[in-house]
Amino acid sequence: MEEALVDWSRAQFALTAMYHWLFVPLTLGLSFIMAIMETIYVRTGNLKWKKTTQFWMTLFGINFAIGVATGIILEFEFGTNWSNYSWFVGDIFGAPLAIEGIMAFFLESAFLAVMFFGWEKVSKKFHLTATWLVALGSNLSALWILVANGWMQNPVGMHFNPNTARNEMGDLWDVLFNTTAVDKFLHTVSSGYVIGSLFVIGISSWYLLKSRHISFARRSMMVGAVFGIISSLFIVITGDSSGHHVAKTQRMKLAAMEGLYEGQEGADLVAIGVLNPDKTVNNDEEAFHFRISIPRLLALLAERDMDAFVPGMKDLVHGNKQYNIPSTHEKMQQGDKALKALNQYNQAKKAGKDSLAAAHIETFQNNYPLMGYGYFEQPEETVPPVGLTFYSFHFMVILGFYFVLLFLLVIWSNMNDTIRDKRWLLRAALYTIPLGYLASMLGWVVSEVGRQPWTIQDLLPVKVSTSHLSAANVELTFWLFAAIFTILLIAEISIMVRQIKIGPK
Amino acid sequence: MFETLSHLALQQYWWVIISLVGALLVFLMFIQGGQTLVGQIGKTDMQRDMVINTLGRKWELGFTTLVVFGGALFASFPPFYATSFGGAYWAWLLILFSFIIQAISYEFRKKPGNILGRKTFETFLFINGLLGTILIGTVVGSFFTGSEFSVDTFRMTATTTSESNITRWENTTRGLELLGNVQNILLGLSVFFLARIQGALYAINSIEDEGIFRQSRKQVIYNAIPFLVVFIAFAMMLFTSKGFAVDPQTREVFMEPYKYLHNLLEMPLVGILFLIGVLGVLTGVGVTVFKNSTRGIWFVGAGTVLTVFSLFLIAGFNHTAFYPSTYELQSSLTIQNSSSSHYTLTAMSYVSLLVPIVIGYIWYVWRSMNKKKISAEEMETEKHAY
Numbered sequence: 001m002e003e004a005l006v007d008w009s010r011a012q013f014a015l016t017a018m019y020h021w022l023f024v025p026l027t028l029g030l031s032f033i034m035a036i037m038e039t040i041y042v043r044t045g046n047l048k049w050k051k052t053t054q055f056w057m058t059l060f061g062i063n064f065a066i067g068v069a070t071g072i073i074l075e076f077e078f079g080t081n082w083s084n085y086s087w088f089v090g091d092i093f094g095a096p097l098a099i100e101g102i103m104a105f106f107l108e109s110a111f112l113a114v115m116f117f118g119w120e121k122v123s124k125k126f127h128l129t130a131t132w133l134v135a136l137g138s139n140l141s142a143l144w145i146l147v148a149n150g151w152m153q154n155p156v157g158m159h160f161n162p163n164t165a166r167n168e169m170g171d172l173w174d175v176l177f178n179t180t181a182v183d184k185f186l187h188t189v190s191s192g193y194v195i196g197s198l199f200v201i202g203i204s205s206w207y208l209l210k211s212r213h214i215s216f217a218r219r220s221m222m223v224g225a226v227f228g229i230i231s232s233l234f235i236v237i238t239g240d241s242s243g244h245h246v247a248k249t250q251r252m253k254l255a256a257m258e259g260l261y262e263g264q265e266g267a268d269l270v271a272i273g274v275l276n277p278d279k280t281v282n283n284d285e286e287a288f289h290f291r292i293s294i295p296r297l298l299a300l301l302a303e304r305d306m307d308a309f310v311p312g313m314k315d316l317v318h319g320n321k322q323y324n325i326p327s328t329h330e331k332m333q334q335g336d337k338a339l340k341a342l343n344q345y346n347q348a349k350k351a352g353k354d355s356l357a358a359a360h361i362e363t364f365q366n367n368y369p370l371m372g373y374g375y376f377e378q379p380e381e382t383v384p385p386v387g388l389t390f391y392s393f394h395f396m397v398i399l400g401f402y403f404v405l406l407f408l409l410v411i412w413s414n415m416n417d418t419i420r421d422k423r424w425l426l427r428a429a430l431y432t433i434p435l436g437y438l439a440s441m442l443g444w445v446v447s448e449v450g451r452q453p454w455t456i457q458d459l460l461p462v463k464v465s466t467s468h469l470s471a472a473n474v475e476l477t478f479w480l481f482a483a484i485f486t487i488l489l490i491a492e493i494s495i496m497v498r499q500i501k502i503g504p505k
Numbered sequence: 506m507f508e509t510l511s512h513l514a515l516q517q518y519w520w521v522i523i524s525l526v527g528a529l530l531v532f533l534m535f536i537q538g539g540q541t542l543v544g545q546i547g548k549t550d551m552q553r554d555m556v557i558n559t560l561g562r563k564w565e566l567g568f569t570t571l572v573v574f575g576g577a578l579f580a581s582f583p584p585f586y587a588t589s590f591g592g593a594y595w596a597w598l599l600i601l602f603s604f605i606i607q608a609i610s611y612e613f614r615k616k617p618g619n620i621l622g623r624k625t626f627e628t629f630l631f632i633n634g635l636l637g638t639i640l641i642g643t644v645v646g647s648f649f650t651g652s653e654f655s656v657d658t659f660r661m662t663a664t665t666t667s668e669s670n671i672t673r674w675e676n677t678t679r680g681l682e683l684l685g686n687v688q689n690i691l692l693g694l695s696v697f698f699l700a701r702i703q704g705a706l707y708a709i710n711s712i713e714d715e716g717i718f719r720q721s722r723k724q725v726i727y728n729a730i731p732f733l734v735v736f737i738a739f740a741m742m743l744f745t746s747k748g749f750a751v752d753p754q755t756r757e758v759f760m761e762p763y764k765y766l767h768n769l770l771e772m773p774l775v776g777i778l779f780l781i782g783v784l785g786v787l788t789g790v791g792v793t794v795f796k797n798s799t800r801g802i803w804f805v806g807a808g809t810v811l812t813v814f815s816l817f818l819i820a821g822f823n824h825t826a827f828y829p830s831t832y833e834l835q836s837s838l839t840i841q842n843s844s845s846s847h848y849t850l851t852a853m854s855y856v857s858l859l860v861p862i863v864i865g866y867i868w869y870v871w872r873s874m875n876k877k878k879i880s881a882e883e884m885e886t887e888k889h890a891y
Contacts, residue, residue, distance in 0.1 A: 090583020
């Protein structure tokens with residue numbers, strides 16, 4: 001029964017977040033692409049660029065509406081379904097959400113109306129400013145929610161207040177400039193830019209395949225591809241940096257991403273591989289049925305040292321004395337001490353025994369960094385689903401490199417005027433649109449599934465984060481969300497396809 | 506600047522901000538109110554289009570204000586966020602579902618290929634107008650009547666899912682029971698009829714059409730009467746009921762007869778704001794009905810903001826529990842026992858300095874876009890018409 005509640009709450013969050021993420025990246029990317037196109041229009045006065053901007057703006061509007069619709073629930077879902085979590089971190093987590101609203105959402109919503117309806121009502125320059133502010137607002141809103149997510153992955157800048165049973169902020173700048181958060185923001189928004197680019201290139205390719213709106217399509221394609229290649233380079237840099245930080249703060253996640261069970265000095269990076277599903281941290285089976293590895297690359301990327309030791313899941317669960325890695329069992333004992341001390345502190349305080357309370361609180365503080373481990377019964381509970389994490393990570397990376405290749409080919413062919421002859425390239429570009437979304441979703445799977453069972457790394461596991469609800473309530477709302485969002489998605493795709501067929505006016 | 510303020514001063518500052526955002530949200534519910542009047546104000550297809558388009562250029566602002574209301578509550582009073590949203594689950598979920606279907610309806614309504622058809626999206630807008638207003642009013646009503654929940658921070662050391670919840674809603678109807686309380690419902694209905702009055706007034710103010718003017722004016726009258734009935738009934742119940750008082754020394758919560766009337770009288774400024782607010786609403790209705798003015802929305806809007814603002818202050822100030830528990834009185838939430846830490850409130854207070862800038866650019870954009878009223882001619886030429 002309890003597991004059912006946790007699973008349905010998890011499923012609902014995954015469902016709503018992933019639906020939302022179907023629309024956000026295009027908003028992030030397309031908003032900048034439109035702003036660039038409108039800038040060209042304002043600078044050159046060429047009306048063709050105005051029409052180009054307006055066409056992409058129509059598609060942006062359709063996508064934006066459903067992005068907003070699927071987004072509102074996320075603002076409230078931390079409370080409705082994760083009330084224990086909200087209590088535990090509200091003093092820190094709420095702030096970025098509020099700042100997001102004040103700084104970003106209002107910027108978006110106020111200037112959106114100017115962007116759509118202001119062509120004839122305000123000056124050219126004011127309109128252009130509005131378009132840029134919508135892009136800025138969208139990206140700022142991504143910043144704050146990703147700061148919040150980064151904090152869950154790597155909690156910093158806070159202390160636990162035993163009297164209020166929650167973490168309280170010690171330094172806003174630590175939370176904001178948390179390296180995990182900065183990497184996460186840059187990596188995630190640039191994935192949105194790549195999706196925006198793939199979308200523009202894919203749709204433009206369809207027009208070229210149909211020999212319609214040729215100059216419009218080639219203009220759009222060029223802006224998309226150049227924006228895409230720059231964004232892709234950015235993704236590679238921020239991806240590398242993210243990996244490096246994961247190695248420091250979430251070693252279990254890194255091991256799962258790589259299917260690394262036994263730690264290795266000068267660890268290899270798996271380029272492609274097929275995992276052995278029977279492999280666990282408790283047996284000696286081979287981890288892979290098949291793999292192609294690049295020697296020492298994992299050590300280099302993770303530790304910036306080709307000879308460094310990268311711990312595997314077995315080392316992290318069972319401990320490794322040689323490298324001074326404690327076992328999960330030891331961490332569980334520490335976590336248990338923290339929870340017991342907190343309980344004893346509460347009782348001593350209630351009984352008015354201040355010196356006893358002070359002693360308990362000292363024990364608590366010493367063990368607090370691993371408090372979350374006190375909630376587990378088995379050390380193996382701390383291992384995330386390895387297959388899902390591993391395959392998601394590898395497919396994402398492979399797709400990322402494929403996108404770079406595609407952008408280069410499109411730019412090259414468009415520049416030397418051969419793009420219309422390369423129908424295979426146009427088709428590939430069209431069919432790559434869904435792959436862009438897939439890659440981005442896989443990224444979230446790596447990030448979130450890879451850090452299970454934690455809601456907040458080392459401090460709070462998912463199983464004690466939920467609201468006090470019966471599983472049936474959450475199951476019902478899960479299906480309601482699934483039904484509503486699916487219907488809206490079908491309507492959205494249908495409208496989008498129709499608008500694309502209608503084409504620029 | 507804010508660092509030097511006491512924790513209590515910051516808590517009060519933030520309750521004022523929450524009250525202001527809540528008040529602006531109810532003003533912006535002219536959008537929801539208007540959505541329920543599309544058929545009555547717009548008799549022809551063109552008129553209905555004009556009503557939907559004038560509301561459609563503002564819906565994002567109302568939606569964003571709701572989101573900010575939630576975010577600001579999370580940041581400043583996180584235990585309330587954890588208790589109410591996780592507790593009154595179905596009340597909040599129904600509110601959210603109604604806003605989800607609003608968000609796509611303007612954009613999708615007349616787009617070719619929308620599969621559900623124009624009527625469905627207009628029905629979605631109606632549902633949002635009906636449920637959004639009544640349910641938000643009802644939930645805010647529980648700030649005065651209480652809910653069945655308990656709070657115990659001890660529980661977090663339990664290691665099982667069901668025992669570790671710090672806050673627990675102590676019934677199985679999960680917020681739907683709030684609809685069974687007459688006082689809550691009266692506030693919900695007051696918000697609903699007020700939103701409709703505002704919706705009609707906004708149509709008068711922003712659309713150039715004789716028929717719409719006539720039909721809207723009629724709706725102002727039709728909705729002002731039930732509004733007055735339910736609002737006066739709500740006010741009478743509120744000011745004669747027992748309230749959830751907090752002993753300033755022991756912080757113990759206890760029931761005090763006429764607590765909210767006392768709050769009104771003991772905070773004369775709040776009492777004056779409340780009266781000016783109610784007068785503003787009546788004046789706005791009066792100038793529209795008797796003088797055919799098109800500016801009634803500004804009187805009613807300002808009146809709404811002041812009235813709702815003062816109601817929030819009555820709920821949270823003057824040693825009152827703003828989110829009371831009828832299940833366990835001492836679990837009630839007050840601005841003192843449920844706020845963020847001094848540090849977080851200070852940091853957020855600096856962020857709040859951005860609010861005047863936000864209001865400034867919203868006002869500027871509003872004026873730029875509303876300089877010219879929406880007309881049938883514009884509907885025919887506008888490329889992005891809803």
